[in-house]
Amino acid sequence: MKLDLVLRELHRSEKSLARDLRRTSERHTVEHEVHHVARDLAGWSAEHVRALALCGRDYGLHLSDEVAENTPLTPLRESLSEVTGCRPEPGLVLLADLRRLHRGAVGVSLDWELLAQGAQAAKDARLLELASGCHPQTLRQMKWTNAMLKILSPQILTS
Numbered sequence: 001m002k003l004d005l006v007l008r009e010l011h012r013s014e015k016s017l018a019r020d021l022r023r024t025s026e027r028h029t030v031e032h033e034v035h036h037v038a039r040d041l042a043g044w045s046a047e048h049v050r051a052l053a054l055c056g057r058d059y060g061l062h063l064s065d066e067v068a069e070n071t072p073l074t075p076l077r078e079s080l081s082e083v084t085g086c087r088p089e090p091g092l093v094l095l096a097d098l099r100r101l102h103r104g105a106v107g108v109s110l111d112w113e114l115l116a117q118g119a120q121a122a123k124d125a126r127l128l129e130l131a132s133g134c135h136p137q138t139l140r141q142m143k144w145t146n147a148m149l150k151i152l153s154p155q156i157l158t159s
Contacts, residue, residue, distance in 0.1 A: 003118050003127065004059040010111040011052040011063045017104045017141070018045035018067045024097040031094060037144060038101075042067075044137045045108075055130055091156035095149065102145035109138045 021042035028034045046067040053065035112135035119127035 003115070003122060003124070004056070004061055006111065006115045006118055007052060007056045007059060007061060008063070010108070010115055011049060011056065011061075013104070013108045013111055014045045014048045014052065015064075015067055017101070017108050018042045018049060020097075020101055020104055021045060021141075022067075024101060027097065028090070028094055030090070034094065034098075034148065041141050041144065044141065048134045048137070051130055051134065055127065058126070091152070091159070095153060095156055098145050098149050098152070102142060102149065105138055105142040105145055109135065109142055112138055 019042075021038045025035050025038035025042065028038075049063075049067050050065045053061075053063040056063040112131050116128060116131035116135065119125075119131060
C-alpha cells in the first residue's frame with residue numbers, strides 16, 4: 001500500500017498552504033477581508049496538518065503537527081502592507097498572492113481526493129473519515145480565493 005506517500009504529500013501541501021495563507025494575511029493587512037479570512041483559512045489548514053500528523057503515526061510516519069504561527073518577517077510584512085496599501089502595485093501583488101493560494105488549494109483538494117479514493121479502496125474507515133471531514137474546508141478555501149480573484153481583478157487590472 002502506498003497511502004503513506006499520499007499522507008506525506010498531503011501533509012506537505014497543507015503545511016505549505018497554511019504558510020502561504022498566513023503570509024498573504026500578513027502582507028495585505030489593508031485589505032481587511034483578505035487579512036482576516038486568510039488567517040482563518042490558515043487555521044483550517046493547520047488543523048488538517050495536526051490531523052494528518054496524528055493519522056500518519058498509524059502508517060509509521062513521523063509528521064510534524066506544527067505550522068509556524070509567525071516568522072521573524074511578520075512585523076515587517078504587516079508594516080510594509082500599511083505603508084504601501086495606497087499605491088496601485090499592491091493590487092497586483094494581491095492578485096499574484098490569490099492566484100498562488102488558489103493553485104495551492106486546488107493541489108490540496110486533489111490530494112484529499114486521492115486519499116479518499118485510496119482509503120475507500122483499502123477499506124480504511126479512519127482515513128476516509130479524515131478526508132471526508134477536511135476536504136470540504138479545502139473546497140471552501142478554493143471557492144474563497146476564486147471569488148476574491150473575480151471580485152478584485154476588474155478594479156485592479158483596469159486602474
